[in-house]
Amino acid sequence: MGEDLTLFLQYAFNGIAMGAVYAMIAAGITLVYGLSRIIHFAVGELVMFGAFVALMVWEGTGSFSLAIATAIPVLAFIGLITERVVFRFTLREPLTGFIVSLGLILVFQGTAVEIWTANPKYSQPPLQGAWELFDITVRKQSVLNLAIAAVVLAVCYYVLRKTTAGKSVRAVSDDPEASALMGIPVKKVIMATFIVGSALAGIAGCIIMTIGFITPYIGAVYLLRGFAVALIGGLGNIQGAALAGIGLGIAESLAAGYVGPGWTDAYVFGTAVLILLWRPTGLAGGAEGARI
Amino acid sequence: MNPLLRTQMLTKHFAGIRAVGPVDFTATSGEIVGIIGPNGCGKTTFFNVVSGFMKPTAGQVFWEGQDIVGVPAHRRARLGMVRTFQERMVFPGTPVRENLQTALIQYGASDIGDEAVTAALDYVGLPHQVIDQMAGHLSWGECRLLGMALGLVLKPKILLLDEPFAGLNRVGAERVTSTLRRLRGDGIGAVIVEHEMDLLLPLCDRVVVLANGEVLAEGTSQEILQREDVRTVYFGGDPVARDQ
Amino acid sequence: MSSGSRSRLRRAAPYGGVLLLGLIAFLLPQVSPTSFVLSLATTALIYAIAAAGLGFLWGQSGQLSLAHAAVFGIGAYTAAVCAKQLGLSFAASLPISAGVGLVAGALVALPSLRTSGHYFVILTFAVSEVISVVEMRWESLTGGVNGVTTLPGAQTLFGLRLAGRADYYSIVVIFAVVVFLVLCLLMRSRWGILLRSMRENPDLSTSLGINVPINRVIVFALSGAIAALAGQLYLYHVKSIAPEAFMSNLSIVFLLVVLLGGKSYLLGPAAGAIIYVFLPEYIGLSPVRSQIAFGVILVVMILTAPDGVLSLIGRLRERLRGPRTEAGA
Ligand SMILES: Nc1ncnc2c1ncn2[C@@H]1O[C@H](COP(=O)(O)OP(=O)(O)O)[C@@H](O)[C@H]1O
Ligand SMILES: [Mg+2]
Numbered sequence: 001m002g003e004d005l006t007l008f009l010q011y012a013f014n015g016i017a018m019g020a021v022y023a024m025i026a027a028g029i030t031l032v033y034g035l036s037r038i039i040h041f042a043v044g045e046l047v048m049f050g051a052f053v054a055l056m057v058w059e060g061t062g063s064f065s066l067a068i069a070t071a072i073p074v075l076a077f078i079g080l081i082t083e084r085v086v087f088r089f090t091l092r093e094p095l096t097g098f099i100v101s102l103g104l105i106l107v108f109q110g111t112a113v114e115i116w117t118a119n120p121k122y123s124q125p126p127l128q129g130a131w132e133l134f135d136i137t138v139r140k141q142s143v144l145n146l147a148i149a150a151v152v153l154a155v156c157y158y159v160l161r162k163t164t165a166g167k168s169v170r171a172v173s174d175d176p177e178a179s180a181l182m183g184i185p186v187k188k189v190i191m192a193t194f195i196v197g198s199a200l201a202g203i204a205g206c207i208i209m210t211i212g213f214i215t216p217y218i219g220a221v222y223l224l225r226g227f228a229v230a231l232i233g234g235l236g237n238i239q240g241a242a243l244a245g246i247g248l249g250i251a252e253s254l255a256a257g258y259v260g261p262g263w264t265d266a267y268v269f270g271t272a273v274l275i276l277l278w279r280p281t282g283l284a285g286g287a288e289g290a291r292i
Numbered sequence: 293m294n295p296l297l298r299t300q301m302l303t304k305h306f307a308g309i310r311a312v313g314p315v316d317f318t319a320t321s322g323e324i325v326g327i328i329g330p331n332g333c334g335k336t337t338f339f340n341v342v343s344g345f346m347k348p349t350a351g352q353v354f355w356e357g358q359d360i361v362g363v364p365a366h367r368r369a370r371l372g373m374v375r376t377f378q379e380r381m382v383f384p385g386t387p388v389r390e391n392l393q394t395a396l397i398q399y400g401a402s403d404i405g406d407e408a409v410t411a412a413l414d415y416v417g418l419p420h421q422v423i424d425q426m427a428g429h430l431s432w433g434e435c436r437l438l439g440m441a442l443g444l445v446l447k448p449k450i451l452l453l454d455e456p457f458a459g460l461n462r463v464g465a466e467r468v469t470s471t472l473r474r475l476r477g478d479g480i481g482a483v484i485v486e487h488e489m490d491l492l493l494p495l496c497d498r499v500v501v502l503a504n505g506e507v508l509a510e511g512t513s514q515e516i517l518q519r520e521d522v523r524t525v526y527f528g529g530d531p532v533a534r535d536q
Numbered sequence: 537m538s539s540g541s542r543s544r545l546r547r548a549a550p551y552g553g554v555l556l557l558g559l560i561a562f563l564l565p566q567v568s569p570t571s572f573v574l575s576l577a578t579t580a581l582i583y584a585i586a587a588a589g590l591g592f593l594w595g596q597s598g599q600l601s602l603a604h605a606a607v608f609g610i611g612a613y614t615a616a617v618c619a620k621q622l623g624l625s626f627a628a629s630l631p632i633s634a635g636v637g638l639v640a641g642a643l644v645a646l647p648s649l650r651t652s653g654h655y656f657v658i659l660t661f662a663v664s665e666v667i668s669v670v671e672m673r674w675e676s677l678t679g680g681v682n683g684v685t686t687l688p689g690a691q692t693l694f695g696l697r698l699a700g701r702a703d704y705y706s707i708v709v710i711f712a713v714v715v716f717l718v719l720c721l722l723m724r725s726r727w728g729i730l731l732r733s734m735r736e737n738p739d740l741s742t743s744l745g746i747n748v749p750i751n752r753v754i755v756f757a758l759s760g761a762i763a764a765l766a767g768q769l770y771l772y773h774v775k776s777i778a779p780e781a782f783m784s785n786l787s788i789v790f791l792l793v794v795l796l797g798g799k800s801y802l803l804g805p806a807a808g809a810i811i812y813v814f815l816p817e818y819i820g821l822s823p824v825r826s827q828i829a830f831g832v833i834l835v836v837m838i839l840t841a842p843d844g845v846l847s848l849i850g851r852l853r854e855r856l857r858g859p860r861t862e863a864g865a
Contacts (some may be wrong), residue, residue: 039654041661089839095600098657099795099838102788106831109785113824220784224665227658266669269662276659277650343743369745377743383736394733397726398744404726442744 006135011257012250017142018211019249020149024204025226026233026241027156028197034173034236035193038087038097044223045108046198050075050205051214052116055123058209064126067209068148071202079198083191091190105219112216120213127210145207152203156196157238169193173236221265228272248272294357296320296481297342297373297450302351304334304341304505311337312505314351321449321481324472326492326513328485329502335485336378338502339452343375344368369398372449378458381439384428388413391427391438395445416441416471433464440471450481457491465491493517550720550802557803558713565702574705575773580813581708582769585715587793587805589762592719594791595799596728597755598735600657602787603644606664607760609671609782611637611767616684616777617677626691626698626772633768634761640667641760645753652738664784671779683778686771698772708769712806715762720802722758731755792834798844807846 025047032040050071057067082104090097125141132138160166171179172189180186204222208214229248233240248268256264295318303313312334319325329335340346342353344365352359355371363371383391392412396404410420416437422430427438436456443451456468472495475482486492493499493513501509501522509519516522564577590604611633618629647659671678678684688698694710696703722728730751733741738748771777793812797804816826841848 033654039658086835086839094654096838096842098654099791100835102791103831103834103838106785106788106827106834108831110824110828110831114828220665224662228662231655231658262673263669266666266673269666269669273647273659273662273666276655277647345739345742364747365742366745366747369743374745375743377740380737380740383733383740385736386732390729390732393726393729394741394746395744397729398746439740442740446744 007257008254009134010136011253013136013138014142015250015253016246017146017249018253019246020146020153020242021204021207021245022222022225022229022248023242023245024149024152024200024207025222026229026245027153027238028200028204029226029230030233030236030238030241031156031169031193031200032197033230035169035176035190036087036091036097037094038090039094039101039227040087040194040197041098041101041223042082042104042108042219043101043197043201043226044219044221045105045112046075046078046201047205047208047222047226048112048214048216048219049078049108050202051209051218052112052121052205052216053202054206054209055121055214058126059123064206064210067126068203068206071206072199075202075205076195076199079195080191082198083194087194088187088191109216109219116216118216120215122213123209125210141210145210148203148207152200153238153242156200160238165192224269224272228269232272232275296356297483298354299342300352300354302338302341302353303349304337304346305349310505312341313338313348315502315505315507317500317507319450319481319483322476322479323497324476324482324484324495326484326486326496326499327502328487328489328492328499328516329508331487333502334505335487335502336454337505339375339454339485343373343452345375369446369448373452374443374446374448374450375452376439376443376454376456378454381435382427382430382442384426386427387424388418388427388430388438389423391442392445395442399446412441412445415444415474417467431464433460433467436460436464437467437471440468444471444475444480448480450483451475453482453484455486455488456484457486457488469495547724550724551717553803554713554716554720557806558709558716561709561712562706565705571701574701576813576817578701578705578708578773580809581705581712581806582766582773583790583793583813584806584809585708585712585769586763586766587790587797587809588715588719589759589766590790591794591797591799591805592722592762593755593759594794595801595804596723596735597731597752599645599648599752599756600660600791601644601756601759602657602661602784602791603664603667604759604763604790605782605784605786606667607637607640607644607763608767608770608786608790609777609779610640610667611764612771612777612782613671613678613684613767614764615768615771616686619686620684621677626688626768627693630765630768633764637764637767638757638761640764642753642757644760645756648752648756649749661784661787664787668779668783671782678779681778681780683776683781685776687775688772704773708773711765711769715765716802716806723802788834789830792830792837794844795834795837795842796844798846800843801846804844804846808844811845 025043029040029043032038053074054067054071057070058064086100087097090100125139127141127144130137130139160169168179168184168189171182171184172186176186208222225248229241229245232248233242233244251271252264252268255267259267297319299315299317301314301316304311315338327335327338337346341348344363348361353361355368355373360368360371383394389406389409392409393404395412396408401408406423409423413420413423418434418437418441422434427435430438440453440456456472457465460468469491472482472484484492484496493516496513499511499513499516500507501516509516509522561581565574586604586608590601593599593601614633614636615629618624618632624632644660644663648656651659672681691698693707696707698704698707730741730746734746734748734751742748789812793808794805795808796811797806797808812830816823816829821829837844
């Protein structure tokens with residue numbers, strides 16, 4: 001196989017692995033937005049929290065499964081608390097919810113600095129080693145990460161599409177008032193999406209912990225990627241999020257590989273802005289009034 | 293005579309589904325034209341397309357003989373075509389004074405003081421003491437009147453009114469009616485969409501009936517009331533049942 | 537007093553208020569405060585100016601921007617480049633940084649021609665991140681992560697020395713007074729009325745013939761120019777800037793400052809900035825703890841007093857006056 005092609009495939013694989021994480025964050029964003037119309041900007045900080053919780057458990061116990069098993073309930077709990085204490089009171093005025101989430105960014109970031117200090121933290125990936133497939137280095141951890149993300153997204157998709165609970169969620173997303181009349185417990189459903197959305201961010205955090213340095217300030221990076229993916233995929237559209245996430249991951253990885261890592265963010269965000277200007281409701285369709 | 297406003301095969305689709313059209317329609321200044329049709333038949337969408345708030349899927353809008361499909365909505369207002377809204381009729385978070393001052397400024401009035409504002413209130417029959425109230429605190433009927441006043445301050449050639457009677461009680465409806473009766477004398481034309489026939493028909497020189505986005509019938513109020521197909525659409529073919 | 541002269545007095549009151557507060561602020565060095573307090577006061581005024589730009593944008597036209605800190609940063613960097621690479625004086629670089637801020641503000645607003653609401657706010661955030669990356673990576677211009685340092689030397693402005701702490705404070709007071717007076721004028725102008733109409737109901741504004749998109753771009757440009765002006769004042773205050781100072785967190789801080797004081801009040805951003813800068817020092821909070829505290833305050837404010845502390849004063853005054861009869865309500 002040609003050198004160029006190998007390199008390209010290598011970048012593409014790295015991109016897919018990263019993109020799956022973005023897709024997961026975006027799925028959480030999309031769920032929360034779809035039901036509450038709240039732009040939850042603290043989602044990046046939730047990812048960061050998930051990463052730190054996972055790192056602590058992983059370094060403490062040496063079990064990555066336990067790390068994930070801890071991060072999910074912790075983040076789900078944060079999701080529950082934020083919904084019960086604040087977001088619940090902002091449902092009538094989504095802009096208020098958005099500003100609340102900005103306040104939470106400051107709170108979460110500051111709290112993380114208090115607990116874990118501002119110094120970058122790094123841990124060895126739980127799964128060491130790599131396979132060589134057609135000259136591409138496939139890190140075992142990347143495969144595991146990809147598998148986790150794929151399973152999580154598939155479960156989300158399945159639950160939303162095929163179960164009664166998922167039908168309720170879609171009904172509330174389409175028309176909260178009619179759903180309430182039909183006896184769907186709208187408030188509970190919205191609360192559930194905050195829990196699930198936060199847990200998704202937490203799982204994404206677990207994966208990010210295995211990839212590189214984490215600091216209390218990494219939130220903005222994942223926030224923007226999560227939203228870029230959610231918007232390009234079409235708010236409220238989970239398949240769209242999966243495709244856009246992987247697209248963004250690949251684009252980013254190629255840009256970093258061929259052009260150099262320094263300007264990647266600028267290209268990626270610049271491109272996202274242009275795509276959204278060209279197609280404000282995203283490439284895969286989906287409307288400002290989101291459908292799930 | 294050349295009509296002031298004319299649409300030709302005007303059509304609007306949403307996601308492939310036709311909401312309006314094709315509609316051929318004319319209106320002239322000094323004339324009151326009613327457009328009636330049941331809820332969801334595309335009346336508001338027709339206004340949106342005519343006033344430039346939405347791009348038509350097909351067809352043309354002519355103003356004084358010129359095709360204005362490419363002209364943005366705010367320019368159409370300056371040409372003399374002003375529309376009102378069915379629901380969000382006023383600027384709720386500012387006082388009534390400022391609501392009307394906005395319109396006065398847009399008209400190019402050199403004086404936007406309280407005399408000019410109260411003159412506008414008088415035109416639609418709103419009491420002077422509302423001037424300091426937040427427009428959002430007015431009653432629904434007062435909002436309707438204020439919404440009309442905002443459009444009328446601009447002295448449009450044609451005012452497009454979206455369901456001016458919706459949600460009004462008898463007193464409110466009478467105030468709207470008496471304001472509308474003044475328009476003809478002041479040389480202002482009006483196109484009024486309504487699903488409420490009783491209040492509209494006596495006001496109109498001409499009535500167009502929309503059903504499923506298309507023109508079902510056209511004529512004077514009398515002619516429209518005689519039409520069998522209109523009754524079917526409106527009263528399920530049984531005019532008596534409705535009166536009860 | 538005749539009603540005419542009373543209404544004239546009422547119309548002049550805000551200008552008088554700004555001038556009076558400006559005079560009081562101007563006299564602060566006379567009570568010989570410590571140089572630490574003077575430095576805090578300077579910071580507070582600079583934040584007040586920057587936040588006033590955002591407050592005008594948000595309070596009058598109803599547009600929210602998360603790129604305000606980025607434009608503030610652009611102003612600071614432009615001033616640094618003017619000083620270091622072009623050798624320009626403070627006064628000569630002021631119109632340049634304000635002009636660059638004007639253009640940057642307009643560019644941030646351009647997406648509003650295509651989108652609005654949620655999409656637009658997120659886009660302003662994306663733009664702000666792009667600007668951060670540029671500041672970080674365009675090393676020849678910005679010094680990269682290390683940032684740049686600018687020393688004013690022996691320059692003077694209005695006969696005041698830029699390098700002197702009290703003198704520089706006084707210079708900032710003068711700029712703050714001018715900015716607030718200009719904003720007061722604009723708020724009360726015909727344009728102010730049109731902007732508020734766009735805030736309340738942009739479709740209705742359009743139907744009355746207002747070119748909403750253009751006006752949005754113009755008001756963004758104005759707020760950008762003010763932010764950039766504050767950015768230059770900031771550079772000459774702290775002397776040394778680095779990209780992380782202008783990240784999105786600072787935009788949230790500006791938003792908090794506006795909200796704290798009250799976004800519909802002319803002096804809201806000033807009140808907010810004073811609280812934001814002095815409160816943590818007063819209770820002795822570490823920067824991290826005060827960040828947490830202000831996050832909580834932001835959440836509590838938007839939920840309980842979305843019109844800011846100045847509105848609380850108004851509410852209190854009404855309470856003291858007792859129940860009033862309100863016509864027609
Ligand atoms: N922005 C829109 N997007 C999609 N469908 C729309 C939109 N506006 C109106 N419609 C649809 O077009 C049809 C006509 O609506 P409308 O013009 O509001 O009716 P009317 O004003 O006569 O009650 C309805 O079926 C409505 O659901
Ligand atoms: Mg309608």
